[in-house]
Amino acid sequence: MANENQVTFPVDEPVDFVIVGSGSAGGIIAKELSTNGFKVVVLEQGPYRRATDFTHDELSVENLGELTGGDHRVNQQTFRQDANEVAEVRATQPAFYAQTVGGSSVHFTANFWRLRELDFKERSMLGSISGTNFADWPISYADLEPYYAKVDWDIGVSGAPGPNDSFRSRPFPMPPIAIKSSGVLMERGASKLGWNAQVEPLAILSKPHNSRPACINCGFCMGFGCEVGAKSSTLAAMIPLAQASGNCEIRAECAVFRVASNDQGRVDEVFYYDPDGNERSQQARAVILSANGAETPRLLLNSASDAHPDGLANASGFVGRNLMWNSHSNARALFEHPLNDFKGVQVTRIVHDFYETDTARGFYGGGGFDGRPFSAAVPIKYADSGGAPDQPRWGTEYKANLEHNFTRSMSIFCGATSLAQDRNNVTIDPTHKDRWGRPSLRITYKDHDDDMAIAKFLQDRAVELLDAAGAEKYWRIPIEYQSRGAHLLGTCRMGNDPQTSVVDKNHRSHDVPNLFLCDGSSFVTSGRGQPTMTIMALAFRAAEHIGTAARNNEI
Amino acid sequence: MISEELTRRIFLRGSGTFVGSTLMRAGVPALAAVSQAACSARDEGATFETITTAEAREIIAVAARILPTTDTPGATEAGAVYFFDKALGSFFADSLEYGRMQLATFQSGVAKAYPGAERFSDLDEVDQDAYLKANEQTPFFQGARILTIFGVFCLSKYGGNRDDMGWKLVGMDGPPHAWSYPFGYYDAEYMKEQENGE
Numbered sequence: 001m002a003n004e005n006q007v008t009f010p011v012d013e014p015v016d017f018v019i020v021g022s023g024s025a026g027g028i029i030a031k032e033l034s035t036n037g038f039k040v041v042v043l044e045q046g047p048y049r050r051a052t053d054f055t056h057d058e059l060s061v062e063n064l065g066e067l068t069g070g071d072h073r074v075n076q077q078t079f080r081q082d083a084n085e086v087a088e089v090r091a092t093q094p095a096f097y098a099q100t101v102g103g104s105s106v107h108f109t110a111n112f113w114r115l116r117e118l119d120f121k122e123r124s125m126l127g128s129i130s131g132t133n134f135a136d137w138p139i140s141y142a143d144l145e146p147y148y149a150k151v152d153w154d155i156g157v158s159g160a161p162g163p164n165d166s167f168r169s170r171p172f173p174m175p176p177i178a179i180k181s182s183g184v185l186m187e188r189g190a191s192k193l194g195w196n197a198q199v200e201p202l203a204i205l206s207k208p209h210n211s212r213p214a215c216i217n218c219g220f221c222m223g224f225g226c227e228v229g230a231k232s233s234t235l236a237a238m239i240p241l242a243q244a245s246g247n248c249e250i251r252a253e254c255a256v257f258r259v260a261s262n263d264q265g266r267v268d269e270v271f272y273y274d275p276d277g278n279e280r281s282q283q284a285r286a287v288i289l290s291a292n293g294a295e296t297p298r299l300l301l302n303s304a305s306d307a308h309p310d311g312l313a314n315a316s317g318f319v320g321r322n323l324m325w326n327s328h329s330n331a332r333a334l335f336e337h338p339l340n341d342f343k344g345v346q347v348t349r350i351v352h353d354f355y356e357t358d359t360a361r362g363f364y365g366g367g368g369f370d371g372r373p374f375s376a377a378v379p380i381k382y383a384d385s386g387g388a389p390d391q392p393r394w395g396t397e398y399k400a401n402l403e404h405n406f407t408r409s410m411s412i413f414c415g416a417t418s419l420a421q422d423r424n425n426v427t428i429d430p431t432h433k434d435r436w437g438r439p440s441l442r443i444t445y446k447d448h449d450d451d452m453a454i455a456k457f458l459q460d461r462a463v464e465l466l467d468a469a470g471a472e473k474y475w476r477i478p479i480e481y482q483s484r485g486a487h488l489l490g491t492c493r494m495g496n497d498p499q500t501s502v503v504d505k506n507h508r509s510h511d512v513p514n515l516f517l518c519d520g521s522s523f524v525t526s527g528r529g530q531p532t533m534t535i536m537a538l539a540f541r542a543a544e545h546i547g548t549a550a551r552n553n554e555i
Numbered sequence: 556m557i558s559e560e561l562t563r564r565i566f567l568r569g570s571g572t573f574v575g576s577t578l579m580r581a582g583v584p585a586l587a588a589v590s591q592a593a594c595s596a597r598d599e600g601a602t603f604e605t606i607t608t609a610e611a612r613e614i615i616a617v618a619a620r621i622l623p624t625t626d627t628p629g630a631t632e633a634g635a636v637y638f639f640d641k642a643l644g645s646f647f648a649d650s651l652e653y654g655r656m657q658l659a660t661f662q663s664g665v666a667k668a669y670p671g672a673e674r675f676s677d678l679d680e681v682d683q684d685a686y687l688k689a690n691e692q693t694p695f696f697q698g699a700r701i702l703t704i705f706g707v708f709c710l711s712k713y714g715g716n717r718d719d720m721g722w723k724l725v726g727m728d729g730p731p732h733a734w735s736y737p738f739g740y741y742d743a744e745y746m747k748e749q750e751n752g753e
Binding site (some may be wrong): 055056057058059063064179180181183184185188216217218220239335337338339340341342343344379380382383384393394395396398399400402404405407548 | 566570620621622623625627629646682687691700701704705707708709712717721722724727728730731732733735736737739740741742744745
């Protein structure tokens, strides 16, 4: 848990940058800026766990919130579906993310889709959608592609090009992870239907890369940290390089509660609770918030002042708005023979034939789906909720089903678009506090009708595929309005117009010249369901622009 | 991603939470200490530290119907009751009193439904199953079910899952979980086809 052998900076002398958050974006920006000579302090609210601290303890990780900040009484968030409701504390965190150095890149499943050209300009392609904030990005795929390639090589991505992919300037740095039985069945079903089951790009190493080992196929990827560092988290791939630069101090278990601005309209000090709960602050020449798409807007809103009465960097009123979780659906199946899909990575094959919006369907949206064990990766989750709805949930037959079916199960998991809406947002709860005493996150969320429609459409295709693949039995998980999301997107969107966006295309606040925001909050549209690759590419791009501006004395 | 359905049921109403936060605040080392103690208790057949012997008898009886002993081991052989004991004395401690209250309610119905019986463990298996079926939606049964699942399939260090019995039951060998290809029937078949140039 220690963060030994690193530089320490005095709190009362300004460093070049304070970065809030060490996850997919913060970890990359810290590495890029520190290795380019800038003095950087990273404030991370979670502890500093090393690879050897990660376990296969399903009870602790999945049920006691070991990596996500503990249970709902010590880590309160509230949820409501509609702004007229009083938001209530949820047993499961509505905004689901890891609290640990490396952030959610530590516990994510490591599915690693790039966006495509169309994702950046769908508003122009399709026109406006009434009642939404559907818009184009201020950057294109071509703008971001070099940074996708950098993620591939610097972070470590295994894979192979698919028939529907957008162009790439460099090949994958390593071959795909070997196909699993769920992948074989995806190929079998897709082939019969005339679809393409393509290789899933993964932020998991198939070969040793950048002094990190290859995956050992333990199967504890989804929700767990990787005990060998083969999952390409920023903890594994970036933080060690940042610390080795001698210019980066990682302050773990430091929970930021306010960013202060001065009379010149610039931010200059970041206030936080240290591991002992004492109030501290760090002076900085510039501040970068990469706390995730829920925590970044919360911090801005909690940093309201006389000069920024609606929250820091919120002259547009767009801070916290347009939360997008991606829509999801799921179908499950049993096959005649054992898949043993609990072994190895979750996903080896995906279908992206329904990625684009087809106006003939009558609704906006597209997505993809993958074959994976899902609940059949781990025994507690499977024993509790992995069975078919018509099967008993306890007793002799239940037990016999567990014994026979755990190894024969697979799921098809569908990820798709969410539309940006005012009504889906992050705000500050007026009543509840988190474990540090900070006003809690309040999530208001109800999927758009089109989000529900694309989830249903993809689930229908998933069922067709399972049938074509020869499943003995398959069933749908009912599609309900979501009350919890792990993809925290859109809440401080980038844009050229200060009236309708929070940061410019280089992640600089429209309102505060030395404040930058880069994480899932920067998204303008949701993509199709696997955002981490794009968050990381944005982070490399942002770091380059921020570093150049700093060197040119333009911050 | 964690099952929301599962978590919703862990956090039963009444006492506010079924997952106590004491140990979460204390952190992983404290969890490890509890785990070691739980392991020793199970393996040595020690007396219970949190629940009474009478409560343990009822928990064993209920857990044995949720995951029965058949031609393979069940909750009894996995030592699930030791998980109940340690969990309700530590990281689920906030639910102990609420759980006791629910157990009392559960037991009080036995005598009404089965004159002559005083408690669930007095019933034969047929009547036990019928009584559980009638009480499936009660907080007691829901809590007992998930704790039984935890007790059978958790890491064995928490007191249950003796000798990784639960994992072996579903076909998952115990740690260290470093697997080699092929994993299953279909990828093995695929590999053969590839090797044969099909």
